[in-house]
Amino acid sequence: MPAFLTAVIGATVPRLSPARFSHFYAPLALLIGGLVAARQPTLNEFFTSLFNVLPTVLLLLGGAFCIAYGRVRETFLLLTVYIVYFLLDTQIDHYRLTGSLLPEAALTFHLCSLLLPALYGLYALWQERAHLLQDGLARLAVVFVVSVLALALARRFPVGVLDWLTEIRWPSLQADWLQLIQLAYPVFLIAILGVLAQYLRRPRPVHAAQLVALVGLFVMLPQVFSRLGALNVLSSLMMLVLVVSIAQEAYQMAFRDELTGLPGRRALNERLQRLGRQYVIAMADVDRFKAFNDTHGHDVGDEVLRLVASRLRKVGGGGRAYRYGGEEFALVFPGRDLTHCLPHLEAVRQAVESYPLQVRDKSSRPKDAEQGRQRRGVASAAAVSVTISIGVAERLITQRSPEEVIKKADQALYSAKGAGRNCIRAHGENRRGAMRTLKEVSTDA
Numbered sequence: 001m002p003a004f005l006t007a008v009i010g011a012t013v014p015r016l017s018p019a020r021f022s023h024f025y026a027p028l029a030l031l032i033g034g035l036v037a038a039r040q041p042t043l044n045e046f047f048t049s050l051f052n053v054l055p056t057v058l059l060l061l062g063g064a065f066c067i068a069y070g071r072v073r074e075t076f077l078l079l080t081v082y083i084v085y086f087l088l089d090t091q092i093d094h095y096r097l098t099g100s101l102l103p104e105a106a107l108t109f110h111l112c113s114l115l116l117p118a119l120y121g122l123y124a125l126w127q128e129r130a131h132l133l134q135d136g137l138a139r140l141a142v143v144f145v146v147s148v149l150a151l152a153l154a155r156r157f158p159v160g161v162l163d164w165l166t167e168i169r170w171p172s173l174q175a176d177w178l179q180l181i182q183l184a185y186p187v188f189l190i191a192i193l194g195v196l197a198q199y200l201r202r203p204r205p206v207h208a209a210q211l212v213a214l215v216g217l218f219v220m221l222p223q224v225f226s227r228l229g230a231l232n233v234l235s236s237l238m239m240l241v242l243v244v245s246i247a248q249e250a251y252q253m254a255f256r257d258e259l260t261g262l263p264g265r266r267a268l269n270e271r272l273q274r275l276g277r278q279y280v281i282a283m284a285d286v287d288r289f290k291a292f293n294d295t296h297g298h299d300v301g302d303e304v305l306r307l308v309a310s311r312l313r314k315v316g317g318g319g320r321a322y323r324y325g326g327e328e329f330a331l332v333f334p335g336r337d338l339t340h341c342l343p344h345l346e347a348v349r350q351a352v353e354s355y356p357l358q359v360r361d362k363s364s365r366p367k368d369a370e371q372g373r374q375r376r377g378v379a380s381a382a383a384v385s386v387t388i389s390i391g392v393a394e395r396l397i398t399q400r401s402p403e404e405v406i407k408k409a410d411q412a413l414y415s416a417k418g419a420g421r422n423c424i425r426a427h428g429e430n431r432r433g434a435m436r437t438l439k440e441v442s443t444d445a
Contacts, residue, residue: 023205026248027212027241034216034237038223038230051232055085055239062243069250070132074206074242076123076139081217081242083147084112085235088224096228107158110165111150113184113221119143120217121191124210125198179222188218205252209245213238257323259302260309268322268330272402275395280333280341281402282319282392283409284312284348287421289327292384304357304386311351317344330406331390338394338426345390345424353422357384389416393427 037043043051059082066075091105122142128135153161165181168174174182192214199207216238223230255267263271286292286308293301305327312321312329317340319333331348333341391413393405408427416425 020203023199023203023208024212026244027209030237030241030244031212031216034234035219038220038227038233040229043229043233048229051229051236054236055082055232058082058236058239058243062239062246065243066246069246071128071206071246072132072136072139073123073126073128074246075136076143077120077210077213077242078239079143080116080119080123081213081235081239083143084116084217085231087112088231092224092228092231095225101225104154104158107154107162107165109221109224110162110181110184111154113180114165114187115146115150116217116221117184117188117191117214119146120214121187121194124191124195124214184221188214192218205248206242206245209241213241216241257309260305260323262309262313262321262323262329264323265325268324268332271320271322271332275332275334275402278335278337278395279402279405280319280336280338280392280394281405281409282331282333282341282345282390283324283406283413284308284329284331284388284390285413285417286327287387287389287417292386296384307355307357307386308352308388311348311355314351315344315348317341319344338392341392341394342424342426345392349388349390349422349424353385353387355386357386387422389413389421390424391416391427392424 037047059078062078063075066072066078087108091102091108094100094102095105119142123139126139165183167182169182178185192211195207195211195214199211216234220230220234220238223234255264255270256262257264286304289301289304292304308327308329309321309323312331315321315331317333318336319331319341322330322332324330331345333344391409391411393399393408393412395402395405399405399408412425412427416423419425
């Protein structure tokens with residue numbers, strides 16, 4: 001039985017979800033907007049009414065949206081933020097109307113300052129692994145037990161709990177500008193670092209949103225009583241950050257291929273409806289992919305697809321690559337003709353061919369670091385060349401719809417395969433082996 005093989009591909013091949021600042025565009029925009037709105041002395045009647053009802057609306061609609069997509073974790077993050085909002089909003093309403101605080105205001109605020117980062121960090125790092133109902137019940141049990149325990153202690157020992165919360169444990173770290181209890185800061189720090197590590201390990205829009213929302217809540221709490229609109233505005237927008245991230249990931253699931261990171265078939269279908277009257281479509285296929293996959297294994301086959309996708313993504317000439325299905329890709333050039341696109345397609349074909357794919361036997365890996373250092377620099381992996389064949393067609397009077405152009409490009413792709421692979425064929429081209437490489441000719445010979 002052949003040993004399991006794995007591909008070792010250089011850092012130039014991007015992974016599916018590289019950490020990128022684009023994950024933070026929407027969350028940071030909402031956070032900055034919330035901070036600006038919270039600093040306003042007063043809001044007009046419309047925005048005041050909006051932010052009074054928005055947290056409840058986001059809990060109901062956002063929670064239903066999350067549950068529909070099986071996102072129990074985000075549902076309980078919304079619930080955690082809403083519970084803190086509800087408890088503090090009761091205190092603020094009394095303060096706004098009477099100018100005085102309720103007797104339990106200080107205790108409620110300090111408990112929220114401690115439990116909010118603790119529960120938020122717990123739910124953010126709690127991976128969704130079990131059955132949806134079981135996972136939801138387990139999370140619900142946690143928030144129920146914590147709430148009942150906190151309520152019982154606050155009612156039974158209000159003075160003792162308040163003294164314990166407000167005790168200055170580290171006098172050297174105390175400052176007048178630190179408006180939260182000392183215990184809240186290490187809990188917030190642990191939660192923020194945990195969520196940040198989660199994002200760095202698995203960069204996703206929802207993880208970026210969780211991080212930004214937690215930072216926003218940390219900024220919100222000291223302003224709860226000093227800026228009366230801060231609670232409503234920032235609670236609403238941080239909940240909206242979480243909901244928007246779910247919508248963003250739902251869009252990516254529908255329109256982006258998970259393996260390669262390229263736009264998927266649905267995104268291609270959407271783009272085909274808006275191409276205009278002049279365009280070129282090319283179909284690219286990995287040569288001998290099935291035999292390569294059967295020989296080296298599916299893991300190496302996945303790396304091959306990522307390699308090809310990384311090169312197709314860089315196609316010039318105004319083209320854009322899509323994952324069409326299997327080992328087949330589509331490249332669309334809106335507003336271009338065939339003469340303009342052929343040099344860019346040839347550059348992509350050469351880029352794929354010139355990249356050496358190192359295939360290494362996993363069983364021959366060194367057992368410890370010392371053996372690894374001794375073998376370093378010794379060629380222990382076989383270089384495999386990956387090639388693609390491309391068929392291309394443009395919109396003509398005889399082929400007006402994108403579907404017809406794709407069909408002609410597929411026919412040209414079959415011609416490229418028949419011409420020996422690793423070449424480009426245009427629809428209607430009569431010459432056999434057009435743009436075929438010398439390396440392929442020598443290989444066939």
